[in-house]
Amino acid sequence: MTVHTAPSSARPTAPPAPAPAAARRRIRPGRIGVHAFLTAVSLAFLAPLLLAVYASLRPYDETSEHGYFSLPRHLSLDYYRQAFSDSGMTKYFVNTMIIAVPGVLITLFLASFAAFALARLRLRGGLVLLMLFTAGNLLPQQVIVTPLYVVFNRIPLPYWMSDSMTMFDSYWAVITVQIGFQLGFCVFVLANFMRTLPQEILEAAIVDGAGIWTQYRRITLPLCRPALAALGTLQFTWMYNDFLWALVFISDGDKLPVTSALNNLRGQFFTDYNLLAAGSVIVALPTLVVFLLLQRHFIAGLTLGSSKG
Amino acid sequence: MSFLSARRTGRRVSRRFTGRDLAVLGVLLGIPVLLDIAIVWGPTLASVVLSFTSWDGIGDITWVGTRNYENLFTNYPQFWPAARHNLLWLAFLGMVAAPFGLLLAVLIDRGARFSRFYQSTLYMPVVLSLAVVGFIAQLVFSRDQGALNAVIGDTDSPTDWLGDPDLNIWMVLLAAAWRHTGYVMILYLAGLKAVDPSLKEAAAIDGAGEAQTFFRIVFPTLRPVNVIVGVITVIESLRAFDIVYAVNHGRNGLELLSVLVTDNIIGEASRIGFGSAIAVVLLAVSLGFVVTYLVQELRGEKNR
Numbered sequence: 001m002t003v004h005t006a007p008s009s010a011r012p013t014a015p016p017a018p019a020p021a022a023a024r025r026r027i028r029p030g031r032i033g034v035h036a037f038l039t040a041v042s043l044a045f046l047a048p049l050l051l052a053v054y055a056s057l058r059p060y061d062e063t064s065e066h067g068y069f070s071l072p073r074h075l076s077l078d079y080y081r082q083a084f085s086d087s088g089m090t091k092y093f094v095n096t097m098i099i100a101v102p103g104v105l106i107t108l109f110l111a112s113f114a115a116f117a118l119a120r121l122r123l124r125g126g127l128v129l130l131m132l133f134t135a136g137n138l139l140p141q142q143v144i145v146t147p148l149y150v151v152f153n154r155i156p157l158p159y160w161m162s163d164s165m166t167m168f169d170s171y172w173a174v175i176t177v178q179i180g181f182q183l184g185f186c187v188f189v190l191a192n193f194m195r196t197l198p199q200e201i202l203e204a205a206i207v208d209g210a211g212i213w214t215q216y217r218r219i220t221l222p223l224c225r226p227a228l229a230a231l232g233t234l235q236f237t238w239m240y241n242d243f244l245w246a247l248v249f250i251s252d253g254d255k256l257p258v259t260s261a262l263n264n265l266r267g268q269f270f271t272d273y274n275l276l277a278a279g280s281v282i283v284a285l286p287t288l289v290v291f292l293l294l295q296r297h298f299i300a301g302l303t304l305g306s307s308k309g
Numbered sequence: 310m311s312f313l314s315a316r317r318t319g320r321r322v323s324r325r326f327t328g329r330d331l332a333v334l335g336v337l338l339g340i341p342v343l344l345d346i347a348i349v350w351g352p353t354l355a356s357v358v359l360s361f362t363s364w365d366g367i368g369d370i371t372w373v374g375t376r377n378y379e380n381l382f383t384n385y386p387q388f389w390p391a392a393r394h395n396l397l398w399l400a401f402l403g404m405v406a407a408p409f410g411l412l413l414a415v416l417i418d419r420g421a422r423f424s425r426f427y428q429s430t431l432y433m434p435v436v437l438s439l440a441v442v443g444f445i446a447q448l449v450f451s452r453d454q455g456a457l458n459a460v461i462g463d464t465d466s467p468t469d470w471l472g473d474p475d476l477n478i479w480m481v482l483l484a485a486a487w488r489h490t491g492y493v494m495i496l497y498l499a500g501l502k503a504v505d506p507s508l509k510e511a512a513a514i515d516g517a518g519e520a521q522t523f524f525r526i527v528f529p530t531l532r533p534v535n536v537i538v539g540v541i542t543v544i545e546s547l548r549a550f551d552i553v554y555a556v557n558h559g560r561n562g563l564e565l566l567s568v569l570v571t572d573n574i575i576g577e578a579s580r581i582g583f584g585s586a587i588a589v590v591l592l593a594v595s596l597g598f599v600v601t602y603l604v605q606e607l608r609g610e611k612n613r
Contacts, residue, residue, distance in 0.1 A: 031420065034416050034419070034420050035420060035422070035423065037416065038413070038416055038417065038420065038423075038427045039423075039427075041413065041427075041431065042426070042427050042430040042431060045430055045431050045433065045434060045487065045491070046430055046433070047456075048434075048445045048446075048448070048449055048487070049433070049434075049437075049445065051445070051448055051449060051456050052444075052445045052448055055448050063454050064453070064454055066454075067453070067454040067455070067456075067458075067459045068448055068451075068454050068455060068456050068459065069456045069459030069460060070459070110337070110340055110341040110344070111341065113337040113338065113341070114337075114338055114341040114342070117334060117337070117338045118338075121334075127607075129342060131603055131606075131607070132342075132345060132346075132350065133341075133345055134603065134606075135599050135600075135603055136345055136349035136350060137349075138540065138544055138595065138598075138599045138602070139349065139353060139592065139595060139596075139599070140544070140547045140548045140567065140588075140591045140592070140595055141548060141550075141567075142548075142550070142566070142567045142570040142571065142587075142588050142591055143352070143353050143356050143588045143589070143591055143592045143595075144348065144349060144352035144353055144356065145352075145570065145571070145574065145588070146352075146355075146356055146359060146570070146574050146581055146584050146585050146588060147351070147352035147355035147356055147359065147585075148348070148352050149574055149575070150366060150581065151352075153366075176344075176348065177348055179344060179348075180344045180345060180347065180348025180349060181348060181349060183341050183344060183345055184345065184349065187341070211327060211329055211330050211333070212326065212329075212330040212333050212334055213329075213330075213333045237436055240438070241436075241437070241438030241439070241440075241441075242438075243438060243439065243440040243550070243551040243554070243555075244550060244551065244571075247554075247571075247575075248571065248574075248575055259438045259440050259441070260440070262440055262441070262444065262555075263440075263555070273447060273448060273451065273454070276444050276447070277444070277445075277448055279444075280441045280444045280445055283438065283440075283441055284436075284437050284438075284441050287436040287437065287438070288433065288436060288437075290436070291432075291433065291436040292429075295429060298436070299432070299495055299499070302492070302495055302496065303495065303496060303499035
């Protein structure tokens with residue numbers, strides 16, 4: 001990671017200042033109250049996650065007799081082994097990657113060019129297109145699900161692309177929908193970001209005879225690296241976390257991505273909630289790790305969309 | 310930067326482009342625009358058209374006028390509860406979760422110590438998928454073994470938090486708010502950092518109390534964030550699906566419009582026209598908010 005990837009560069013903040021300032025100040029009772037309140041809320045927010053981890057380590061017989069909120073007699077990683085060996089979590093993780101990796105890359109590429117064209121080239125009708133993208137991302141998914149379901153069922157694909165011979169029940173359907181739907185958000189965010197870049201750099205390049213591709217690839221894109229990193233992190237989590245698209249567009253359980261496959265851990269008549277807890281923890285773990293490692297990118301991604309430069 | 314001036318200089322700009330430039334533009338702007346139309350706007354329009362037909366997805370499509378809507382409003386027992394639940398979702402996130410997120414943001418923004426810890430913890434649920442939130446909610450709220458009943462010592466006649474149709478929507482809302490609060494908090498934190506500190510100092514010199522400073526000085530400058538939070542809250546409430554689906558497939562007190570749409574197309578019935586009519590109701594409500602938001606954005610664009 002280079003220095004350039006600091007995502008909050010657009011918004012100057014001064015992190016080193018507060019600590020000495022707080023030390024200087026007298027500790028007032030009001031301040032203690034605030035910290036007590038924040039600590040309590042933080043613990044309450046963490047509690048469900050910790051409970052899930054705790055439940056996943058204990059056998060079902062034990063929790064069904066004494067409840068989730070009892071002292072442990074046996075602790076083991078059995079449910080994790082079971083989730084991976086019997087339920088094939090590895091396979092579902094691979095499915096998720098097949099969908100999310102191309103999904104994120106293609107979305108970022110297409111959105112960054114579209115944003116560049118709309119925000120930097122001053123095209124006629126640019127505003128209309130920008131509105132089209134932005135509004136599209138705000139529609140509820142269920143509005144577009146039905147026609148897409150019908151259409152995907154009718155688009156034939158050769159066997160080497162999809163063993164269902166149609167777009168329906170193939171990764172292509174989910175990837176395409178992810179890209180199409182997330183484009184709106186990414187174009188909106190990147191266009192806002194690109195407007196904060198000085199137009200003069202572009203004009204200088206134009207004087208030097210740079211074509212559109214050069215203006216995009218060599219001049220604008222490198223400046224967008226922090227925004228792209230932020231968006232990439234955010235998009236990956238969203239595509240990873242998606243539940244609905246795969247549920248509707250994939251019927252073969254073996255092709256499900258990991259979030260939707262979690263549903264499969266639920267038995268038809270008997271549900272072992274401790275197994276489900278282990279599954280939930282497994283599914284949550286990658287996003288939590290990504291979050292802890294790339295926290296700043298995450299937050300930058302969300303706030304890039306909300307504060308306009 | 311204004312798009313109005315862009316329009317004026319449009320002619321000059323287009324002369325700047327070479328043939329190769331136009332080809333690059335045509336392909337690389339064309340693909341995302343076409344995708345957006347093919348995946349988002351085309352299907353939206355198709356949903357509206359399909360909502361006036363009767364279709365099982367295989368046989369003939371027959372035009373039935375507004376019959377789907379009449380059935381929906383008068384003859385479909387799940388519709389009104391679902392619509393009520395969506396509204397409740399909106400009210401709860403908008404009037405409980407969002408203000409709570411704002412409160413947390415304000416407190417964290419003031420208290421310097423441990424703010425990173427608080428911020429990370431409170432934000433953590435946001436990175437979880439709603440489906441996982443739904444499953445975790447079952448651990449907390451389940452009747453016989455759930456943590457909540459254990460905490461309140463309710464073991465003799467345990468409350469079935471997720472099974473009781475009068476209660477479960479509230480429990481699910483709590484789970485949804487768990488996630489929404491952190492999201493809102495992050496947005497407000499970013500907004501608060503952008504508030505010019507000299508404004509607050511000036512207010513303090515003029516003798517304004519903390520509450521006064523907040524409501525008179527800080528809150529009005531947060532207006533853009535308020536708009537975003539409002540939009541996100543509306544959208545999330547209309548889109549709500551994953552949690553209830555993870556809990557009990559959106560039945561028995563957890564009906565939502567989104568669930569009804571999904572049930573009607575991938576269920577055994579495959580009533581595509583009818584499902585579309587429910588989707589159009591969702592669309593109509595959300596478009597109202599989306600258009601208001603866009604009009605505001607456009608106005609801001611012109612003032613820029």
